[in-house]
Amino acid sequence: MHNRSPLPHVFVFPLPLQGPVNCMLKLAELLSLQNIRITFLNTQHIQQRLLSCTDHKSHFKRYANLRFETVPDGLPEDNPRTGDQIPNLLASMEIVAAPIFREMLTVGAYGPDSEAPVTCIIADGIFTFAPGVAGEIGVPLLYFDTISPCGLWAYLCLPKLIEAGEVPFKDDNMDELIMNAPGMEGIIRRRDLPSFCRAKDLDDPLIKLVLREDEHIPLARGLIFNTFQELEAPILSQMRNICPNVYAIGPLHTHLKARLEAETTTSNSIWKEDMSCISWLDMQPLRSVVYVSIGSLVIITKEEFLELWHGLVNSGSRFLWVQRQGSVIGGDMVSETPVELAQGTKERGCIVSWAPQQEVLAHPAVGAFFTHSGWNSSLESIVEGKPMICWPYGVDQQVNSRYVEEVWKLGVDMKDMCDRVVIEKMVKEVMESRKDEFLERADHVAKLAKASVSEGGSSFRDLDRLIDDMKSMRIQATSGRN
Structure with a gap:
């Protein structure tokens, strides 16, 4: 790879919903403060909402290394993009956005032969097309699932739950304890599993989607989480069995404030706030x-x-x-x-x-x-x-x-x-x-x-480790130094 740019170049692709975009933008802001070049890929719909609901232009001026690109999400403009539409959104992204993403990074403006080739990809864990693209251009992929680690761990336990016959549920007793989710014994009942576990059969599209995600998560060189060690230590230690290199760098909105030494940070809402x-x-x-x-x-x-x-x-x-x-x-x-x-x-x-x-x-x-x-x-x-x-x-x-x-x-x-x-x-x-x-x-x-995001805290140290790893353009295969 001809790396003509002295800066590492990280390409960030969030799931185009308010929560994931908001969370990944905070990470993008934190990284760009550390002299890392960031390209942030939004869907056109999200980018328009962002521009119309926030003082986006003046806010992002402080981040000279952060730029935005957009792709269509493939849904009609009048689609409400509410929670019930997420399966449609994901299917549409796979068909419409994924090929454009691949082209951008392989032969397009950010490809290996460009002026500033991408040196690392951060993608939402649901994007199972990301490992293929990272492999094609020979750069590390980090998965950032912006849901909770305890929630994601329940996703990752789905194959075990199916194998043990705990999913689909055999009867209507929703208070029965779940036995085959390591680290969650005695805590999680049927009703506490992610909502897709309530599907009546294994051909449910969401079940299939999660099983695909479960296969792809271990292909990443590292997993980033918006949490802190003191809150979810038992779950994070389970995660290290799937991928040894875990970065717990949250709560990100507070972490950004701490690094900027600011009382408040600007909202990245895609809804107009009533003050x-x-x-x-x-x-x-x-x-x-x-x-x-x-x-x-x-x-x-x-x-x-x-x-x-x-x-x-x-x-x-x-x-x-x-x-x-x-x-x-x-x-x-x-x-x-x-x-x-x-x-x-x-x-x-x-x-x-x-x-x-x-x-x-x-x-x-x-x-x-x-x-x-x-x-x-x-x-x-x-x-x-x-x-x-x-x-x-x-x-x-x-x-x-x-x-x-x-x-x-x-x-x-x-x-x-x-x-x-x-x-x-x-x-x-x-x-x-x-x-x-x-x-x-x-x-x-x-x-x-x-305390976790203050200097010397667990999330502060993990973010420093992530930045060091990105600057050396190799993501360590172990949990590394703390």
């Missing part, structure tokens, strides 16, 4: 507000929407609720609001279409987070020391919510139900009856998270 909720929070008492958000992909029914609303109002707590456009099947609910809900919301609630989440969670008025248990959201809550009420939707969220309640003791898990009585009870539990216990635990874990 009015901050002035509403400013007027609320300390730790009195439940922040409610089900993320950027989750869709719920009108019945679930109303049960949630009743539960929040009946709990008597103040609440800040993100009602994302398109999140309720069948359209907008506001026109038909029952009188008691309208009254309760007027007295104690604030509803916005999207919120600056990190700022909200950091606000002293917020006492808990009612969340879909997406991994970015969970980490943001952990860093700010806010207990969680978990209502998972899919992907890794069933695993995350179980770990929040059972392993990390940072909140309660409300999976598989949406009932106003249960919601009221759980909000009261976290905001009143067990408030001190949860806050004390959340404060302890928040301190560990912040």
